[in-house]
Amino acid sequence: DTEVTQTPKHLVMGMTNKKSLKCEQHMGHRAMYWYKQKAKKPPELMFVYSYEKLSINESVPSRFSPECPNSSLLNLHLHALQPEDSALYLCASSNRQGANTEAFFGQGTRLTVV
């Protein structure tokens, strides 16, 4: 089983709203990732958690706030987003953060900011 589950699948939010994206995996993976993908572009790394600790923040604006409550869950809290933040948000996990490990992606949350 290589399933990473993301909810919701679609989200429309206003610029003053607060919402959260959720990601769950039960593969025992200890590294989890948030990526942002705009149309016709490759995924861009936002955050990496390794053993529930934030290990990489790619200079993401503070209106995006990640949280890793436990080894199976990863959240992305959204506040005061801009229309240009509309994108496909992808969660991924891998066995660990080391070199020879493959990452598996969830189905993504299609976010529209109005």
Place this chain on the structure above:
Amino acid sequence: QKEVEQNSGPLSVPEGAIASLNCTYSDRGSQSFFWYRQYSGKSPELIMFIYSNGDKEDGRFTAQLNKASQYVSLLIRDSQPSDSATYLCAVKGTSGTYKYIFGTGTRLKVLA
């Protein structure tokens, strides 16, 4: 110079032919290499990964890695219309952070 480069395509091949997708990378210390398939509007799906020089085969897919030339390729044999998608090359770099760095992807069209 981009860290991971791919020809954006589209690469058009007839059904049943071999599709050859190429990727070059700039970090000579890169250790692991991945091919993902992404259908329009969907998330990337892992197809192959390769860590050692040479070829690795899985069904109709063969990944080839040449670290001296900093080159990784994906061959798809007996291409099917269902293989039409964007193929993303990802490289896991060194520098201790082990980030997956994606190329811009090659769009493949398999013509029936």
